[in-house]
Amino acid sequence: MNLDPPKAVIKEFGPVGEREPTADKIKKRETIMEVTKNSQGGVLVAAVKGRVDTVTASDFEKRIAEIMEGENSPLLLDCGGLEYISSAGLRSILVISKELKTKGLAVYFSGLQGNVKDVFNISGFNTIFKIFATNDDALKAL
């Protein structure tokens, strides 16, 4: 069984391979996952939007790896636009964090809300990562 989601699932809307996404479905679950890079004062800021779930997690990891390529600054994940994260997303965060650690760098978080905040608290991620209420707080402290 191939667990790697086909690319199209991430870019568009699933279920894939059997039928095309319809306007109706896109309306229901519009944002999938998007990461935007934005460097601020020696800190690499990556704003995550949408959902980091089983379907999008590998794309999320790849996108962060692209952003980190050749960089040597800590990473601030701005989660203000992150609506949903599942355990697949938590695993991605651990992978990203381990990767950064090999360079002696850390990942920080800001703007957790709703479901995402709950998931961080339940999994204990709030105790192993430094989390700031807002981006500004983070940038002042880092």
Add this chain to the structure above:
Amino acid sequence: MNNNSIELPARLDQLCAFMEFAVSFASKHGFAGDMLRNIELCLEEALVNIFSYAYPDAPGNAGIECVFNHGELAIKVKDRGVPFDPLAIHSPDVHSNLATGRIGGYGIILIRKLATEVHYERSNDENVLTIAFRRQENS
């Protein structure tokens, strides 16, 4: 099959279809916002477990059945794969996960904490994980 249940191939490309089915049922019964996201999350964790482990040898199906009764939504997540009680797994320790590089086991802990109630039974050669959510009237 009635209109409260759906059975589809146990594959990741079917996840969205399962989720839409459950989300639409839950919304119809007044679940919204973070409550709805919690339901989605528990369902994703339970289904992905099935997709990954239930059928090691040949493809099979997964099913969900939604029942709403007295302010409580119960979702039964079913498969006919190898007998497996996800609730028997020990919760991960995040600190040792980071230290040892072992990554995983968060799905079940999320279900346990976010659902009002969860239980497992093996019946008629099926794994049945029932995940229940009480509707918060102020949500």
